[in-house]
Amino acid sequence: MATIEDVAKLAGLSRATVSRVINNHPYVTEKKKQLVYQAMKELEYYPNSSAQRLRKQRTDAIAVLVPSLTNPFFPFLIEGLEMVAVENGLQLLICQTHHNKEKELSFLNLLQTKQVDGLIFTSIENDWETIASYQECGPIIMCNEYKSESPVPVVRLDQVKGSYKGARHLIEKGHKKVAYCGGTKGELGADRLKGFKTAMEEFKLDVREEWMFRDSPSIECGKKILREITSMENRPTAVFAGSDEIGVGIIKEAKSLGLRIPEDIAVIGFDDLPIAELVEPPLTTIRQPIKDMGKKTMEIMTSMLAKQSTNNEKQVYELPIQLIIRESV
Amino acid sequence: MATIEDVAKLAGLSRATVSRVINNHPYVTEKKKQLVYQAMKELEYYPNSSAQRLRKQRTDAIAVLVPSLTNPFFPFLIEGLEMVAVENGLQLLICQTHHNKEKELSFLNLLQTKQVDGLIFTSIENDWETIASYQECGPIIMCNEYKSESPVPVVRLDQVKGSYKGARHLIEKGHKKVAYCGGTKGELGADRLKGFKTAMEEFKLDVREEWMFRDSPSIECGKKILREITSMENRPTAVFAGSDEIGVGIIKEAKSLGLRIPEDIAVIGFDDLPIAELVEPPLTTIRQPIKDMGKKTMEIMTSMLAKQSTNNEKQVYELPIQLIIRESV
């Protein structure tokens, strides 16, 4: 492989001049520029990234931590992140944590070893205490999931309001016995639950413990939840699902057991992924502006990188959330 | 940030010895090892990746080119790739080409600039001629999509056989008028079409040009296709869909127009993604062992990296394909 030295020799110039041409620095005569280009072409020269990164002390790469790519929510989020990233010449390093604390930490290590300039959490497994120290290695942003104790910029939705809207919709359709499912580990999950409870309490409705499900967001879990519900003596008439995947699983299993939706059991989802529209009946759900979250997040990242701020000033960007009424409620 | 030099000084040793400890080289006394560990801890030292990569002439990173992550096929494929990658200490660089030739080339550039040691195509936009020269920069493998003129290892399915099976299933269910949809740009698409045609010809059935659709694999396209079909005077009674997404789109739209499936129109998909099971009625489809393809591919990659072979011996690994009968045919 050709190096900058080879190019310099062939062009009859110094490494410095070649470097200046590569990086579009001023003060190089057109003539020599052409000489360099020609030599680069002839030798099929491409600068070695590791050397550049080492010297420049910059990688122009950002790590994006997602729990899993098979949950379609995250590919959409990445779509948004990527749009702004490419505009700014940034490379994305997509890292799947699979909800694993150790993996998450190993990805934080990318920041310490200077493999990336910044890092974005879209979900978070460890305590903030554990993560805090990594801040000095570069900008960290939270997108989607959040921790109130974290002194970093956050791009998120008002989950409380979102789930309140959803719950209220169920209630206004006449449901008094409503089950809830959704993770409650993170703060996001907790807030969703909060919004749900607020609506229920406002209408003086019971939030019964046996109607609470804290499973992970997957179709399988949705199916399981429905089976549990049908086996109950005192059954809820509606389910508030913490994700479209769960909602879809519930609908699917309900139908295979011969239940009608929404007559026998109503379901509301969360996210508004393509599958929401696909099931029969289509899932009423709470839409998150996923792509916009991604874009906004990356905009903040680029501005932080530009002003070199390993920002630990907390800023919260809240995006709007919207109820999409279809036929499952 | 602390460097290896700082660690060496604090431990009262040379950089060389510290490096030996970091890389688990033999011939370091336990005593000094401990000194080094202690110093590293005290200084919160982490080796600079760029420096390591530059010096070692190795990145332990592999680029994976996918068209898009929002097509769930690829996250599953990545799942398989990743499993084997982490076992071997390799990092995955996931690159979305969005079916764009220029982007694809820009990702190939990762190989030239030594940002990755090898590269995996799961789809391919450019001619092989254009790509060929990149081979000397490191091992290239094709997974899923393939080009017969490419002298690199290929992990794939027998697409001809797969679509033959599917088409035959439709025919055996009594369908004589069968529409086909699926991309025909790549060789994979061409082979699928070939299998389809083989079955049709075997049963002396017409492959009518107006029943051929060459759209991209998305739910929207499926919907569009169905609308076109319903507007025809001479309608097919069954559709061979080139992907589950298309199949699902067709089913969805058919139902919203009041058509019964499979009575009014039968549909068969390809891939066996989770959505296939979700629609009503569940989609009969041709299952690809996606994860296994990923695993096999990464195994080949690691072995190529191990024996330093910028392999240009063609080897074809064909994985089994299976018809999953549900209710849409």
Next chain:
DNA sequence: TTAGTTTATGAAAACGTTATCGTGAATAAG
């Protein structure tokens, strides 16, 4: 003219590692 800028280049010093080589000391082999 002369002094002061701007322009154009190269030499050499970083950036932070690891690999090679050399050199003793310790151990083993005869």
Next chain:
DNA sequence: CTTATTCACGATAACGTTTTCATAAACTAA
């Protein structure tokens, strides 16, 4: 008691860039 071998370490030279710094030439202003 030599003479090989193995072991344990440090100096130093890479790896391939970019960024000073120095210098000279070419303009500009007086």
